[in-house]
Amino acid sequence: MKENNKIMSKPLDGVLVISLEQAVAAPYLSSRLADAGARVIKIERPDGDFARAYDSVVNGQSSYFVWLNRGKESIQLDIKQADDLALLKNMIAKADVFIQNLAPGAVGRYGLDSETLRAANPRLITVDISGYGEDGPYAKMKAYDMLVQSETGLASITGTPEGPGRVGVSVCDIAAGMHGLVGVLQALYERERTGLGRAVKSTLFAGMADWMAVPLLHYEHTGKAPGRGGLSHPTLAPYEAYETLDGPVVISIQNQREWRNLCEHGLLDAALADDPRFATNDRRVENRAELNETINAIFSVLPREEVVARLMKGRIAFGALNSVADLAVHPQLERVTVESPAGPVTTPASPVMFAGETPAYGPIPALGEHNEALRKEFSI
Numbered sequence: 001m002k003e004n005n006k007i008m009s010k011p012l013d014g015v016l017v018i019s020l021e022q023a024v025a026a027p028y029l030s031s032r033l034a035d036a037g038a039r040v041i042k043i044e045r046p047d048g049d050f051a052r053a054y055d056s057v058v059n060g061q062s063s064y065f066v067w068l069n070r071g072k073e074s075i076q077l078d079i080k081q082a083d084d085l086a087l088l089k090n091m092i093a094k095a096d097v098f099i100q101n102l103a104p105g106a107v108g109r110y111g112l113d114s115e116t117l118r119a120a121n122p123r124l125i126t127v128d129i130s131g132y133g134e135d136g137p138y139a140k141m142k143a144y145d146m147l148v149q150s151e152t153g154l155a156s157i158t159g160t161p162e163g164p165g166r167v168g169v170s171v172c173d174i175a176a177g178m179h180g181l182v183g184v185l186q187a188l189y190e191r192e193r194t195g196l197g198r199a200v201k202s203t204l205f206a207g208m209a210d211w212m213a214v215p216l217l218h219y220e221h222t223g224k225a226p227g228r229g230g231l232s233h234p235t236l237a238p239y240e241a242y243e244t245l246d247g248p249v250v251i252s253i254q255n256q257r258e259w260r261n262l263c264e265h266g267l268l269d270a271a272l273a274d275d276p277r278f279a280t281n282d283r284r285v286e287n288r289a290e291l292n293e294t295i296n297a298i299f300s301v302l303p304r305e306e307v308v309a310r311l312m313k314g315r316i317a318f319g320a321l322n323s324v325a326d327l328a329v330h331p332q333l334e335r336v337t338v339e340s341p342a343g344p345v346t347t348p349a350s351p352v353m354f355a356g357e358t359p360a361y362g363p364i365p366a367l368g369e370h371n372e373a374l375r376k377e378f379s380i
Helices: 025-035 065-069 081-091 114-120 145-151 170-196 203-210 213-222 258-264 270-274 281-286 286-299 304-313 324-326 371-377
Strands: 014-020 038-046 072-076 097-100 125-130 199-203 239-242 249-252 318-320 335-338 345-348
Touching: 014 025, 014 081, 025 038, 025 065, 025 097, 025 125, 038 065, 065 249, 065 345, 072 097, 072 114, 072 371, 097 170, 114 125, 114 199, 125 170, 125 239, 145 203, 170 203, 203 213, 213 239, 239 286, 249 371, 258 270, 281 286, 304 345
Parallel strands: 014 038, 014 097, 038 072, 097 125, 125 199
Antiparallel strands: 239 249, 249 318, 335 345
16 A cells, blocks of 8 residues: 555554454454454364355355455464464464454363463453353353344344344344454553453344344333334334335435425425424324325325435435445445455455555455465464
8 A cells, every 4th residue: 555655554564363263253353453454364174264155156255255354364273183273372372362253162172262361471362252252041052143133132123014034234243343343452552551451252142232222222211112114213204215206215304404304395395394293203203104195195206306306405314225236336335356266356345444545455365375384484
């Protein structure tokens, strides 16, 4: 990366991360550390991270693996073998950060638990990612994303009135990885002052429970949780998709000023703003069916282009109900190209950006691509 003809460093240059990882949550965390300049060594079982075989849609490679493993080095280790375990421990002894998301209790059998590792190296930052944490009745349960979406109640408020639904991406895994990332960055910053590392814990359940705070508060203070309403917002209206002659438009009204603007400029009926059925947000939510019928009666007979023009004139928040195909050609989508064993792959750019810099990421490793070099570098 160059700016003003100078090679620019990245924020985490010089940080060594060893990650005994698989699937999504831990690889998400370590990939974002790699994006920031950390050297990330991915420890894979002899047959590889099982996410390598989730699908084969990206030139024969897994879409998940391509997304989450750029900029890493890959080494195959069988920690059940004494030599490989010793090599891994030697790598960790030289590391700044050690990440693991093996099955609950697995690392303890090999002396790779955070207590043992940090007793030997107090500067080390350890990250344990799990489904439910290390204590409690669910500690030993397997916790895949859909299961945690169900356990936290997320599925109960997602979908349509006819039935619950799964959020279409791995939100529980991503949340755990993101929270782990925050913990690592906090621990690195603290270590600059104290010289000591930290033991970071991040769970899929806790991450999603935090994101479920608003529905939970509604239930605990009213006795009723928000229902499933498709695109409707449970506590705001109008806040959903409305049909036009040639495709829906999604509207988001969050305050009285926006509601008046919608009535005046979007619906061309300024008096509607003071209709007793719709005069406040609470009343609009109570009378959502009538509200939607009123809006649809106006918009459904108009071309979408005219509706959009009205909404733009009134500075009303709106969007398109896009498909994934629409996202692929969206004018705001920023992309980057990374190298992979099967050739260049174009992916969305990281949402973490710095002014004046063009993002650049390392290649996606083949399984065991760095076996020989890493064994030589960290041999005992």
